[in-house]
Amino acid sequence: MPELRNFTLNFGPQHPAAHGVLRMVLELDGEVVMRADPHIGLLHRATEKLAETKTWIQSVPYMDRLDYMSMMCNEHAYCMAIERLLQIEVPLRAQYIRVMFDEITRILNHLLWVGCHGLDVGAMTMVLYAFREREDLVDAYEAVSGARMHAAYYRPGGVYRDLPDRLAQYKESKWKSAAQIKPFNEARSGSLLDFLDDFASRFPKLLDEYETLLTDNRIWKQRLVDVGIVSPERALQRGFTGPMLRGSGIAWDLRKKQPYEVYDRLDFDIPVGKTGDSYDRYLVRMEEMRQSNRILKQCIDWLRRNPGPVMSDNHKVSPPSREAMKSNMEELIHHFKLCTEGMHVPEGEVYSAVEHPKGEFGIYVISDGANKPYRLKIRPPGYVHLSAMDEMVCGHMLADVVTIIGSQDVVFGEIDR
């Protein structure tokens, strides 16, 4: 009789379905996974240590690079932590802009997720559609911050600047004639809010399109239904948050339960799953996009009607305007101190969390009163979800590992930090 033993397989770190640099050592019995040991840290950049050596404001762009698929939400948690320590008030318009961009970010993240998840599982078309819509939203990022990904748009005390009145236009070239680019520029002829309004009115129909591709698709359901079931009790034990927790049937959303910024003034619903399998998490995320779109519309309405400042006028925190700086001694001093030494944050510690597209993203900062954080701890949702990988894949087939990685929606920028 031949000797039988388990087969150990190295999954990644350079595997297209590993969503980055995940190396997983899988122990297989035939095609059934007996044990999964994820090896992470291949993208570790010691962001938390670096932040200790940088002034408070200099770390804002680092936050973009954590979860590089939902940039502004990361900045949001970081800025909110500093604001709470400083106890400064953010202007209402800035709060609405933040909420609007949080929801844009959520749609961006979920679009990428549905595209890549589809790609992993074999629905090749999805990613093409998803990236078409992402294009419009990264254009919105570009319009406010100048960068399509790493925006550094949120700042302690507000946002960097107000929404622009006009957008970049497509230009005629030897490849595209004026007649060809005219439809592209139509939505871009007004302000950013007009552009987003146009997007928000188109988006629900596009979501329906995605759902016709996937929701009742036989292959999609065969791959997702009853794969990676997490019971509510286990989800709490494993520290799940966000869509992963809601997929398991626990209605927990920080935007509702512990509202920050202006979420308590907005009208939206929280989708909750039933069985806690990958298919439920898919449905939850699809519905979240619809709800984000609703919030987006309400924010656009409010922002159209209410102009105002978008940055705190406390110049110990936010820089004065260029004009004031050049005509006023006081402002010049403020500008100089802020740009050389940076802001000082009073002694204390604070944990601020936002409902990030992937779950609860938290920033825990300890300040000893210096112009740099004493200790910064990032609480990444993906790290926690990936730590449950072993439990979720045990007993499933090798091909289901890919489905489960996809349904966890992991990004290694935040997991490895």
Next chain:
Amino acid sequence: MSSVTLEALSQGLQKHLGDRIKSLQIAFGEVTIEVDAADYLAVMQTLRDEPELSFEELIDLCGVDYSAYASVRRDGKRFAVVSHLISISRNRRLRVRCFAPDDDFPSVPSVTAVWNVADWFEREAFDLFGIVFPGHHDLRRILTDYGFIGHPFRKDFPISGYVEMRYDPEQQRVIYQPVTIEPREITPRIVREATYGKAENA
């Protein structure tokens, strides 16, 4: 959290934990308790199981190195483990801090049996700070490289590290060598007097 819930929470904590709480602070709308390493595990178990408290989820657990803290405090102990708990049913948050009694061999009991999620968080604290968690079933390094030496988030570990990696054309393989870059500090770290930067002094 509102001041009413903060008050209710701190009363509930006093009632169920009693003397095991070394200190209880309320600041910035958050409650922080400090416990001894000897009581730590029992306190965490109570926090989860007591119906009046019911902190079902461990949100975060991290190590902190207090050795370079501006104002000397906390009776000189260096390493602490800070956990953030959340109660889903009561919608409350709590921070628990536990100092490791021995600076040279920091050790704090593992809470993996109470919340399974602590597994990777404790591995991370071990990797980055060298805090040992007795009771943890698989305390390996997690974020640093295979074969890494030292605990990089300790305050005495330089930001540029000790070794760098490069490809050596003569040996035709990747080698480690001592770092060749000088660490530099562009903006120095400054602690101002207590009232500096407060909004009302603007």
